[in-house]
Amino acid sequence: MAISLFCYSSRAAEDVKGILDLLAVQYRDFFAEKFLISSIDDLKNPTTYSDSVLVEIALEYGMRASCLFLVDLNDKSAASLLPTVEAIIKNALGDGNVLILFNNEERR
Incomplete structure (x- = not known):
């Protein structure tokens, strides 16, 4: 399993990328092998149905x-260590x- x-952010994708790049260096012990950070999906102008659904999911949580x-x-x-990663x-x-939604379902 x-x-x-699933980490939704109201910040611009470029800003989030810069912050995540710094986290990957600062917390190498977490993000080198234990946890993997995906590329960032820009949702500002949803062009696909799946992006639109993701925007709606985030809106359900305000x-x-x-x-x-x-x-x-x-x-x-x-x-x-999931709670630690969430806090970081x-x-x-x-x-x-x-x-932050655990498996895109449960708010953390």
């Missing part, structure tokens, strides 16, 4: 999302600028 954190990225659990033995992301992006 795959474990993914977030006007500009972009989305995933954090996938790569090392199953690190599952207990919320701290870096600002708690009010990010919505």
Whole structure:
């Protein structure tokens, strides 16, 4: 079973990319092998049906999302570190600028 954190942000995709690049360097022990950060999907102008659905999902939680990225659990033995990774992301992006959904269903 795959474990993914769907991370929606109201910040611009370019800003989020810069922040995530810094996190990958600062927290190399997390993001080198235990967790993998996907590329950023820019949702500002949804051009596909799936992008439109993602925008709607974020709106259900009160977030006007500009972009989305995933954090996938790569090392199953690190599952207990998910709350730590969530806290790192919320701290870096600002708690009010990010919505984290466990497997795109449960708010974290």
